[in-house]
Amino acid sequence: xxxxxxxxxxxxxxxxxxxxxxxxxxxxxxxxxxxxxxxxxxxxxxxxxxxxxxxxxxxxxxxxxxxxxxxxxxxxxxxxxxxxxxxxxxxxxxxxxxxxxxxxxxxxxxxxxxxxxxxxxxxxxxxxxxxxxxxxxxxxxxxxxxxxxxxxxxxxxxxxxxxxxxxxxxxxxxxxxxxxxxxxxxxxxxxxxxxxxxxxxxxxxxxxxxxxxxxxxxxxxxxxxxxxxxxxxxxxxxxxxxxxxxxx
Numbered sequence: 001x002x003x004x005x006x007x008x009x010x011x012x013x014x015x016x017x018x019x020x021x022x023x024x025x026x027x028x029x030x031x032x033x034x035x036x037x038x039x040x041x042x043x044x045x046x047x048x049x050x051x052x053x054x055x056x057x058x059x060x061x062x063x064x065x066x067x068x069x070x071x072x073x074x075x076x077x078x079x080x081x082x083x084x085x086x087x088x089x090x091x092x093x094x095x096x097x098x099x100x101x102x103x104x105x106x107x108x109x110x111x112x113x114x115x116x117x118x119x120x121x122x123x124x125x126x127x128x129x130x131x132x133x134x135x136x137x138x139x140x141x142x143x144x145x146x147x148x149x150x151x152x153x154x155x156x157x158x159x160x161x162x163x164x165x166x167x168x169x170x171x172x173x174x175x176x177x178x179x180x181x182x183x184x185x186x187x188x189x190x191x192x193x194x195x196x197x198x199x200x201x202x203x204x205x206x207x208x209x210x211x212x213x214x215x216x217x218x219x220x221x222x223x224x225x226x227x228x229x230x231x232x233x234x235x236x237x238x239x240x241x242x243x244x245x246x247x248x
Contacts, residue, residue: 004209007217008202008224010042013107013136013241015225016196017043018050020132020243021103031102034126036089037109041067041082044105045074048081052103057095059088089119092126099128107136111173117184124188129248133190134241136198138165140175142236149204168207178235181242190244197237200227 025031031052035044038056040063048054058064064086071082085095089109104123110116124133143165147155159165164172182192201224202209212220227233228241 003207004202004205004211005199007211008199008221009136009239011221012196012198012224012228013134014043014046016198016228016241016243017047017103017105017134020134020194024130024132024245025102032100032128033103033105034092034096034101034123035105035107036092036123037106038067038084039063039108041070041084043107044082045070045078047103048074048078051081053081053083055083055085055096055101057085057087057089057092059086061086089113089123090115092122096126098125101126101131102128103132103134105134107134110135110137110176111167113174116174116176117188120184121188124190124244124246127190127246129246131246132193133185133244133246135181135244136239136241137181138173138175139197139237139240140177140180142238143175145236146204146238176240178240178242181240185242185244190246193243193245195234195243196241197228197234198224198239198241200224200233200237203238 021031033047033052033054035054035056038044038058041056044054044056056067058067064084067084071079087095089106104126106123113119127133140163143159143162144156147159164174166172178195185192211217228237
């Protein structure tokens with residue numbers, strides 16, 4: 001992981017995923033996991049190391065190559081549990097049969113999707129009954145926070161009524177609101193089970209912000225972890241982690 005913001009994101013999402021998986025499945029059960037838009041494979045690799053069979057799908061060739069390089073450095077037993085597929089979240093029905101997975105991850109993908117509801121419906125169909133759908137999205141209810149905390153008052157005012165934002169790559173992408181996504185999950189037969197906030201305190205950190213070490217990092221992550229599951233703090237997090245469960 002590189003940079004403070006990404007470190008916080010990946011660590012908190014991993015903790016939250018582990019919490020949800022542990023609550024739903026017996027310890028030691030080998031789950032079938034699909035990671036859509038897996039990027040460089042941080043979460044996929046964590047889950048493979050935990051013993052699960054992971055399929056990662058990614059459309060960006062550079063990221064896919066990076067994931068392959070990272071995977072190549074792992075022991076044989078872990079490499080054998082990971083399958084990498086070039087493609088995107090709209091094509092899951094082409095590659096896989098309905099009900100093929102126990103857990104489906106879609107992290108940092110919806111903001112780029114032209115038809116997010118259709119894609120989510122397809123992902124829900126990939127889940128076996130009782131399966132877990134894990135979504136990580138930009139929080140549309142808190143778009144004014146970054147601008148406001150930076151003293152950009154015009155930006156904060158426009159963000160109150162916006163469903164898009166400019167990310168740090170300079171791209172204009174979508175944000176999602178909790179109420180709308182809750183309704184969508186209900187409509188695709190994977191109703192919301194629980195949700196978390198991610199990056200309540202550290203979203204404004206600069207690109208060059210150093211990652212603290214030792215006890216300082218532990219305290220930072222503990223504060224972010226608690227805020228991400230505590231009202232009202234989680235409601236103003238930069239990202240929302242929603243967990244839906246496929247109805248039987």
